[in-house]
Amino acid sequence: QSALTQPASVSGSPGQSITISCTGTSSDVGGYNYVSWYQQHPGKAPKLMIYDVSNRPAGVSNRFSGSKSGNTASLTISGLQAEDEADYYCSSYISSSTLVVFGGGTKLTVL
Amino acid sequence: EVQLVESGGGLVQPGGSLRLSCAASGFTFSSYWMHWVRQAPGKGLVWVSRINSDGSSTNYADSVKGRFTISRDNAKNTLYLQMNSLRAEDTAVYYCARVEMATITHDYWGQGTLVTVSS
Numbered sequence: 001q002s003a004l005t006q007p008a009s010v011s012g013s014p015g016q017s018i019t020i021s022c023t024g025t026s027s028d029v030g031g032y033n034y035v036s037w038y039q040q041h042p043g044k045a046p047k048l049m050i051y052d053v054s055n056r057p058a059g060v061s062n063r064f065s066g067s068k069s070g071n072t073a074s075l076t077i078s079g080l081q082a083e084d085e086a087d088y089y090c091s092s093y094i095s096s097s098t099l100v101v102f103g104g105g106t107k108l109t110v111l
Numbered sequence: 112e113v114q115l116v117e118s119g120g121g122l123v124q125p126g127g128s129l130r131l132s133c134a135a136s137g138f139t140f141s142s143y144w145m146h147w148v149r150q151a152p153g154k155g156l157v158w159v160s161r162i163n164s165d166g167s168s169t170n171y172a173d174s175v176k177g178r179f180t181i182s183r184d185n186a187k188n189t190l191y192l193q194m195n196s197l198r199a200e201d202t203a204v205y206y207c208a209r210v211e212m213a214t215i216t217h218d219y220w221g222q223g224t225l226v227t228v229s230s
Contacts, residue, residue: 003155034214034215034216036214036216036217038156038217044222045206045220045221045222045223046156046206046217046220047220048216048217048218048219051211051214051216051218052214052216057218089155089156091156091215091217093214093215097170098158098161098170098172099161099170099215100146100158100215101158102148102155102156102157102158103155104155105155105156
């Protein structure tokens with residue numbers, strides 16, 4: 001199956017808000033409320049930031065929020081901080097034997 | 112504290128084999144599905160393989176099917192990935208990840224182990 005579609009890069013200034021999109025199909029993003037978002041700093045392991053479209057794990061800042069409309073999920077980061085600069089990946093449950101598909105990743109630059 | 116620690120990566124020639132391990136601690140390992148996810152240099156995350164909690168069910172990405180074997184030893188709290196017939200395109204950092212079964216959420220990840228396939 002194809003990877004979910006994310007923009008290659010987004011940028012914003014400190015204090016601003018940005019949104020990263022993640023577009024799939026009715027077999028994945030659009031069909032289930034099982035979208036997750038991961039943050040990955042260079043040379044580090046991914047970290048879960050959002051699960052089940054809009055839920056935050058304990059310890060994740062409330063500046064991070066998730067939503068979904070149709071086949072597109074979104075991650076919004078408000079009050080951008082320098083430490084938010086990282087790669088962000090979405091993933092979704094998919095109705096196939098693999099059960100999961102990732103997005104291609106988005107590089108967030110804090111200007 | 113949940114911890115996942117991978118080991119076993121390294122440099123191997125094309126056609127060679129490696130076995131990766133992932134030592135788990137801080138949770139009831141035998142209750143969770145586990146995944147291997149890989150990331151080629153400068154590329155995105157790609158799911159590789161899954162195993163259910165008791166090891167009776169496994170799945171693989173088409174790109175590794177027939178060459179890789181996932182297994183687990185719940186008595187040792189350890190996940191494995193046996194990789195045979197390695198190709199240059201298998202070069203990547205390999206992560207093990209704990210899976211929340213209901214939603215296929217990867218809630219904890221190891222630090223990764225680098226596999227380089229080159230002559």
